[in-house]
């Protein structure tokens with residue numbers, strides 16, 4: 520713990536003023552997102568007392584049943600961000616189309632994408648959940664904003680992060696010069712810098728995958744996990760541990776903190792779908808954070824950040840975390856016969 524407490528605000532002001540790493544509008548945007556996360560955190564913490572648990576009785580564009588908190592978090596993010604003048608439009612897991620900033624407010628040059636509430640199946644059982652976000656810049660031309668403007672590969676992100684609502688509320692952020700971690704001080708009401716320049720260990724003995732899908736996996740994923748399970752006596756010559764929280768934020772947070780590999784790969788359940796997780800507001804921001812912390816993120820064949828999105832809610836196969844393990848799984852994909 521540092522002696523001088525650096526708030527998120529001060530950290531961002533210094534990034535803008537001293538280092539010239541971020542423009543003023545981006546600083547404002549990140550502050551507003553953090554404020555929205557703080558308010559989501561309060562709603563999450565109230566739980567049953569705030570009447571926020573349970574299903575909303577509706578479905579999103581992906582055919583998933585929406586929880587009350589999915590909708591609340593989505594509204595909080597929109598209301599916080601629409602009037603500040605820093606955004607042109609927003610896109611969310613919970614909205615079919617893009618949300619263009621209404622005419623009554625000034626339009627900025629940034630695009631914000633989010634998974635307002637990640638890990639929805641964990642809300643009602645009081646397990647860690649979170650918010651994931653990604654920031655892009657509007658392409659340089661003066662016509663009105665369209666969905667097409669969002670379809671940029673992840674390497675063009677200008678900021679990305681997540682907030683995990685767990686035993687602590689923690690905001691993890693990158694603007695392309697490393698990964699910093701902020702913890703919410705509830706008494707002061709502000710995020711405080713608690714770790715700078717996070718690095719993921721290159722090697723790990725911990726993997727995260729939903730094992731109940733094993734029978735549906737592709738051969739390279741099965742090979743990797745089989746070798747981990749074989750432990751000390753197997754080809755890897757060491758024992759592996761397994762964790763699966765079923766909130767990507769919480770699994771990625773563990774990996775950023777102590778290393779590991781996270782996989783939600785393509786599988787044979789619905790072969791036409793490239794994966795379960797969404798490219799634009801789950802895989803891209805997490806992939807960039809992991810890379811910025813020295814790890815790697817691929818879809819088994821190519822770097823996540825190089826995948827050219829064709830639609831807003833596009834799905835992708837995800838393998839991310841400790842560099843050497845991700846490279847191994849990616850190599851297993853290369854060595855296997857090309858996917859159908």
Ligand code: AHG
Pocket residue numbers: 583612634636637638639640729765766767768783
């Ligand atoms: P969301 O709650 O935003 O729909 O995302 C859930 C995702 C991700 O957080 C997690 O890694 C994965 O779904 C868990 O899926 P399974 O229930 O299939 O394990």
Ligand code: MN
Pocket residue numbers: 634636637638767801
């Ligand atoms: Mn999610």
Ligand code: MN
Pocket residue numbers: 589612634635636637638639
């Ligand atoms: Mn979600």
